[in-house]
Amino acid sequence: MKIGNVTIGGFAALAPMAGVADRAFRQVCKEHGAAYVVGEMASAKGLTMNDAKTAELLTVTECERPMAVQLFGDEPLTMAKAAQLALRYNPDIIDLNMGCPAPKIAGNGGGAALMKNPALAGEIIKAVCEAVNIPVTVKLRKGWDDSLINAVEVAKIAQQNGAAALTVHGRTRAQMYAPPVDAEIIRAVKEAVCIPVIANGDIEDGASAKLMLEQTGADFIMVGRGALGAPWVFEQINAYLTDGTLLPPPPIETRMEVMVKQFELMVRYKGEYTAMREARKHAAWYMKGLHGAARLRQLSSSLCVLDDAKRLAEQVILTQREAALWAAETPAQNMQDFSL
Secondary structure, three states, X not given: OEEXXXXXXXXXXXXOOOOOOOHHHHHHHHHOOOOEEEEEXXXXXXXXOOOHHHHHHOOOOHHHOOEEEEEEOOOHHHHHHHHHHHHHHOOOEEEEXXXXXXXXXXXXXXXXXXXXXXXXXXXHHXXXXXXXXXXXXXXXXXXXXXXXXXXXXXXXXXXXXXXXXXXXXXXXXXXXXXXXXXXXXXXXXXXXXXXXXXXXXXXXXXHHHHHHHHHHOOOEEEEOHHHOOOOOXXXXXXXXXXXXOXXXXXXXXXXXXXXXXXXXXXXXXXXXXXXXXXXXXXXXXXXXXXXXXXXXXXXXXXXXXXXXXXXXXXXXXXXXXXXXXXXXXXXXXXXXXXXX
């Protein structure tokens, strides 16, 4: 896929999940096959007011490229100025958030609220495209609610005003993240524009990735929640879409090694106090599907220092080995008991 002058290989991108897709997680996903990453959304207003936290969200490291930074806001001039300021961080692409359903964003006129005002959305896109010399993309939703499904309209406006590509999440704002994902609306957008379209929503493995591409005709896919606690999902998607190979999840030792590496990066970038409190939710995601997951998630909620995470990883490995041994021995024991 090519977005403006930026060539992106592979099949799947990491979604710009607020509070999740930080530098550490992006880098780990990149190492495990993500072809393209988008940073956490940053407030255009905050950036123009020199907010330190907003600036941190825009940091780009070389190993993440190609990478986009994402801005949200509802004022064309402010968005344009913020985009110019974002160029200091040397992103490959600037993405505009017109799909975030969070009340604190959409409730203040940004994110998915712009689906209710296509004219303003167009003004914002035009202002940003005219302000910067790198590709500008737009992430949008199916619509605001069932009475306002207008992704095709907004997509056409985005293209007319200079957008180089679109990401479409196949849900309305009212749905938030509830099923189902509407692949047909993504296909309708793809058929209505000539710029690349990235499909987003409920992609969690190679099979769901292939199905989304087949149903939508999209040029690329974007993975969000499917990567939580499983950054290797990108390797699985790449293998399946390349030759149909079904890669199993990595062994528990590798899974815990990846988790600890992510937390080490978080500590490096944010300091131990902040990083380990944010790591708690990530640790809980890494426990998904494991034997005794509920108890392990409970232990994840008390992480305070990096050594806590390392001890948790060791305990998880031990727990899973014991569970595997028990599972292997139990059938034989049952047969012995039955014979007695």
